Amino acid sequence: MSAAGIRVEREPRYPVRRTAPTLGGISAMQGFLMTRGYAQQDDYIFLGRGPGSRWWERFEKYGNSERSGLVVTSDGERWFALLSGIPTKRRDVMRTPIRIKLALEGSRTDTESGAAQAVQRLIAVWLEDLATRSGRVAAAFDEAFPEQDIAGLLVENDDTTVQAVDERLQRVLAAFGKSGDTPGPSGRPAVDGWWVGSLHDEQDQDHRTAAAAAAALLAGAPGIAGYFNMLRTSEYAGQAAEALRADTGGSVHVLTDLRTHELPSPKEAPRPPKPDPRTIAAILGAGAIVIVLVWVITRWLDHD
Numbered sequence: 001m002s003a004a005g006i007r008v009e010r011e012p013r014y015p016v017r018r019t020a021p022t023l024g025g026i027s028a029m030q031g032f033l034m035t036r037g038y039a040q041q042d043d044y045i046f047l048g049r050g051p052g053s054r055w056w057e058r059f060e061k062y063g064n065s066e067r068s069g070l071v072v073t074s075d076g077e078r079w080f081a082l083l084s085g086i087p088t089k090r091r092d093v094m095r096t097p098i099r100i101k102l103a104l105e106g107s108r109t110d111t112e113s114g115a116a117q118a119v120q121r122l123i124a125v126w127l128e129d130l131a132t133r134s135g136r137v138a139a140a141f142d143e144a145f146p147e148q149d150i151a152g153l154l155v156e157n158d159d160t161t162v163q164a165v166d167e168r169l170q171r172v173l174a175a176f177g178k179s180g181d182t183p184g185p186s187g188r189p190a191v192d193g194w195w196v197g198s199l200h201d202e203q204d205q206d207h208r209t210a211a212a213a214a215a216a217l218l219a220g221a222p223g224i225a226g227y228f229n230m231l232r233t234s235e236y237a238g239q240a241a242e243a244l245r246a247d248t249g250g251s252v253h254v255l256t257d258l259r260t261h262e263l264p265s266p267k268e269a270p271r272p273p274k275p276d277p278r279t280i281a282a283i284l285g286a287g288a289i290v291i292v293l294v295w296v297i298t299r300w301l302d303h304d
Contacts, residue, residue: 028106028107028109028110029104029105029106029107029110029116029119030051030104030105030106031102031103031104031166031169031173032046032049032050032051032102032103032104033046033047033100033101033102033103033165033169034046034047034050034100034101034102034103035047035098035099035100035101035145035150035154036092036098036154037092037150037154038090038093038151039092039093042092042154044101045154047153047154047161047165048153048157048161048162048164048165048166049162051103051105055073055080056071056080056082056084056103059071059224059226059228059244061230062228062230062231062240062244062254063084063228063229063230063231064229065084065085065101066085066099067084067085067229068084068085068086068087068227068229069082069084069085069226069227069228069229070082070083070084070126070127070130070210070214070225070226070227070255071084071224071226071228072214072217072218072224072225072226073217073223073224073225073248074108074217074218074220074221074222074223074224074250075222076108076220076222076250077107077108077220078105078106078108079105079106079107079108079116079217079218080103080104080105081103081104081105081119081123081214081218082101082102082103082104083101083102083122083123083137084099084101084102085099085101086099086100086101086102086137086138087099087100087135087138088100088138088141088142088145089138089142089147090150100141100145102169104119106218108218108219108220110218116218116219117177118173118176118177119173119218120211120214120215120218121176122137122176123211123214123215124208124211124214124215125137125176127199127207127208127210127211127227128207128208128211130199130227131199131200131205131207137176140171140172140175140176141172143171143175144168144169144171144172144175145168149164153165192245193245193250193251193252194241194242194244194245194251194252194253194254195209195213195241195251195252195254196231196238196254196256196258196263196264197209197210197253197254197255197256197263198255198256198257198258198259198260198262198263199227199255199256199257200259200260201260203260204260206255207227209253210225210226210227210253210254210255213225213251213253214226214253216251217250221250221251222248222249222250222251223248223249223250223251223252223253224247224248224250224251224252224253225251225252225253225254226253226254226255227255227256228240228254228255228256229257231254231256231257231258232256232257232258233258233262234258234262234263234264237254237256237258237263237264238264238265240254241254241264
């Protein structure tokens with residue numbers, strides 16, 4: 001904890017494991033879980049191992065990863081996902097709620113082999129939890145990572161710990177690997193490669209559009225999708241969507257806390273101004289005068 005009393009994340013007390021076992025051993029997909037212990041001086045760390053980089057930090061200006069959020073990004077070959085601010089039943093010594101941050105990464109071949117279908121479902125349920133204030137994802141983590149086991153996982157840093165964390169993550173994914181409702185797009189289509197929706201839209205259920213976009217990214221489409229909790233104005237949300245479009249080079253689907261009537265729309269092409277009726281009358285009048293003059297001159301020449 002810093003001198004100002006703000007709890008910060010820190011790197012693990014042990015080297016990051018670069019060649020960690022994969023989830024289930026059947027694909028290149030890997031998962032990394034960050035949380036903290038009961039003691040006041042405990043900081044948030046990754047259990048067992050951490051990812052090669054904190055790739056999500058480049059998007060921190062749009063969404064605070066200390067709070068509930070989601071980022072899924074793909075370059076068309078590899079994908080990365082972060083579910084942040086997942087609540088737990090655990091509390092520290094000051095009764096402050098302890099949260100979980102889950103980072104996942106894989107490739108489009110994981111989806112082709114069926115390994116990422118559970119991740120797609122997990123993301124869909126997480127967004128639905130946020131939209132409806134449900135707690136299915138939180139309950140799954142509480143069951144897989146009970147409080148009595150967390151202390152040991154935080155202290156140990158050997159291969160046994162890595163395997164124990166992987167096995168528990170597999171349980172979480174298995175809980176959402178069953179068939180369920182398939183996310184479908186809402187009534188607000190993407191325009192010019194980007195789309196901004198409302199987490200609180202009950203009519204169009206924009207969270208389902210974001211979930212469907214995330215599933216497409218895991219399947220190999222380039223772009224970014226997620227729930228960004230710092231886009232609090234229509235102007236900022238529109239600027240963020242355009243910046244993310246330029247940054248990722250793919251489609252952009254952004255969920256915000258804005259209400260439906262506050263959502264930005266892509267700028268429309270400027271329309272030519274309507275002519276002033278007085279201008280039209282003047283032009284017609286000038287044309288009539290020219291016609292009369294031509295008729296007079298023609299008659300005069302014929303007379304000569």
